[in-house]
Amino acid sequence: AASSPSASPALASLSSEERYRLMRSKTDYAELYANLKEFALPVSPSTGRLLYMLARATRARSIVEFGTSFGLSTLHLASALRDNGGGRLITSEFEPSKMARAKANLEAGGLADLVEFREGDALNTLASDLPETIDLLLLDGAKSLYSDVLDLVESRLRPGAVIVADNADFCPEYLERVGSPANGYISMPFSDDVELTIKLG
Numbered sequence: 341a342a343s344s345p346s347a348s349p350a351l352a353s354l355s356s357e358e359r360y361r362l363m364r365s366k367t368d369y370a371e372l373y374a375n376l377k378e379f380a381l382p383v384s385p386s387t388g389r390l391l392y393m394l395a396r397a398t399r400a401r402s403i404v405e406f407g408t409s410f411g412l413s414t415l416h417l418a419s420a421l422r423d424n425g426g427g428r429l430i431t432s433e434f435e436p437s438k439m440a441r442a443k444a445n446l447e448a449g450g451l452a453d454l455v456e457f458r459e460g461d462a463l464n465t466l467a468s469d470l471p472e473t474i475d476l477l478l479l480d481g482a483k484s485l486y487s488d489v490l491d492l493v494e495s496r497l498r499p500g501a502v503i504v505a506d507n508a509d510f511c512p513e514y515l516e517r518v519g520s521p522a523n524g525y526i527s528m529p530f531s532d533d534v535e536l537t538i539k540l541g
């Protein structure tokens with residue numbers, strides 16, 4: 341909470357329209373996040389708790405995370421895996437310095453053995469070598485890519501798998517997709533920040 345992106349000179353120089361455009365862009369997201377690499381941009385504490393609860397409630401053993409940053413959401417999810425008896429969490433981040441901080445945080449939490457860190461653009465790193473089944477997906481990288489990342493993992497989501505999408509309002513394409521049971525999902529806004537979705541089976 342102490343490291344708010346509003347303190348970023350790079351962001352402060354942008355108009356709110358330009359910020360909004362960047363948040364929704366499918367081409368300029370790398371530039372946006374490069375300007376924010378000093379900032380944790382974590383899920384809220386209550387979303388962290390929700391992630392832990394959902395992973396415990398579903399007895400998740402296999403989790404995929406889009407957007408690691410400093411690994412705060414990863415800590416909540418990996419804690420749940422540990423308390424579920426073990427498992428594997430694949431997490432993706434394209435800023436090397438952030439990935440290094442996330443690894444250090446997971447090491448400090450004694451949870452790194454549960455986490456596979458995939459450095460690079462998630463559109464590449466999550467395109468192959470995924471587990472047979474995925475119990476929980478956290479979407480928290482570039483908002484414009486939520487539907488594209490879902491394309492990569494959809495066939496592995498087990499019936500009843502949970503998807504948590506943070507700040508999904510920036511991706512109407514994603515909300516429209518998961519909002520239609522005909523597409524195999526049931527979904528609702530859970531809080532101001534979170535869209536909660538279940539894969540139908």
Ligand SMILES: C[S@@+](CC[C@H](N)C(=O)[O-])C[C@H]1O[C@@H](n2cnc3c(N)ncnc32)[C@H](O)[C@@H]1O
Nearest residue numbers: 373382383407409412413433434461462481482
């Ligand atoms: C909102 S932060 C994630 C916060 C993290 N989930 C937490 O709660 O601690 C979004 C992160 O996603 C990363 N990111 C954005 N688009 C990405 C992409 N296409 N591939 C990999 N990482 C990406 C950004 O660099 C940024 O660190």
